[in-house]
Amino acid sequence: MPVISVNEMQIYKNFDEIARDILAMAKEFLPDRLIYITSITKNKQIIVKLSESNPSIHINEGMVINLNDTVCNKIDFANNAPLIFEDMSKETELDDLRQALIGANINSYLGVPITLSNGETFGTLCAVHTHAAMMTQKSTLMLQRIAKMFSYYLDLERLAYRDSLTGLYNRQFLYKYFEENVASGGALFFLDLDGFKSINDNYGHESGDLVLKEVAVKLEDFVQQQDGFAVRLGGDEFVINLINNRIGQEELSKHAENLLSRLSSWEIPLEGFYLSVSIGIALYAPGGSSRLKAVLKSADNALYFAKAKGKNTYQFAPS
Missing domain, CATH: 3.30.70.270 (Reverse transcriptase/Diguanylate cyclase domain)
Incomplete structure (x- = not known):
């Protein structure tokens, strides 16, 4: 099934406003983190929206990253499960991404899948910090709920611009x-x-x-x-x-x-x-x-x- 592209997002009604609202809601529960939305294609990740500009964390809106070079690629999208690293410096499974993490100045991460009703992956809702940081079960659950709300909006917009039989654009x-x-x-x-x-x-x-x-x-x-x-x-x-x-x-x-x-x-x-x-x-x-x-x-x-x-x-x- 075709993924939602940047071209498609650009013509969605009120996309920027709703994305900002989603980030603001997430920020209420994680005020000390940088929150951002990504979209994922077959081999790329695009940083769609940031909660705010953070000069300490080197992530920018519109940034395109090879998917294999991202932490989000390690998320279990099939089971729609969140991924949590409270202290990334101690995680040996991230050794292949170590230089990228140092370059971005990120040491704690929460990534939640944004999945459409047909099972298609849109991307992720992520919360990151420059230092090691605890992640409560309540905050993780709230981020999952916020991601689910965003997916409902994406489903409604997608219906307007997709062919129901093939999934191609209409x-x-x-x-x-x-x-x-x-x-x-x-x-x-x-x-x-x-x-x-x-x-x-x-x-x-x-x-x-x-x-x-x-x-x-x-x-x-x-x-x-x-x-x-x-x-x-x-x-x-x-x-x-x-x-x-x-x-x-x-x-x-x-x-x-x-x-x-x-x-x-x-x-x-x-x-x-x-x-x-x-x-x-x-x-x-x-x-x-x-x-x-x-x-x-x-x-x-x-x-x-x-x-x-x-x-x-x-x-x-x-x-």
Whole structure:
């Protein structure tokens, strides 16, 4: 299931205000600690919000850290269990992180998982101190409850911007993101499955849904290696938005070939049917002059010509 990205958080209503309120509540129970919220991706941790600026602790909002280099990576997310180190200098299991801890000037830590209702990990709510410090059971329990409250808010926001079947972003997210971030420029890939109707007609909609979920997994794996995101527009139509105004046509062609390869073999058995994808690609320039409807139209027209060429291929829209 796709994780909540920084791009997604940026369009949530009142995210900053609610995050600040969550930190303020936690600060009531742990007034001497620096409290912060993180989000976690496949291999990165992002410091989302701090309770306050603390010059003694070298953690900043927006900081991106390799997940393997963080204490939070040692949390038991599967069991939603808090992680407590009251004196990190005495913990031999932290020897691999010793230099990082010294650099951040942290010697006590409480990390609580922030987990969504579908089991997906959002990140952590953490409390740290420069010195060894006791952590009471009551404070730990309260931090867990506060993290749970924050997860309820994230669940509600996520419902508004995610496709219920695949978990990918939906059309509403695409329009909202494009409206607020088009100035960055990029490339939009419009994907349509070739032969999907035959799958539904011959295997049933349940098998069709399994195919769509498999597409989503493959697209999400692709975008995690790029700067971008994947969207299900509806039916068997998908969009990938790559956020890079300097990306050239040669590199975009390699991305398209990659997607064609990913979507040419399937885990679900499709005996007697060949399922592939056709792709239309439209670039949009930085500066905010482009509008999503126009870019989608260009990509859709390019997709039409890709299908006309025999499907299982890609086509660029005219510059």
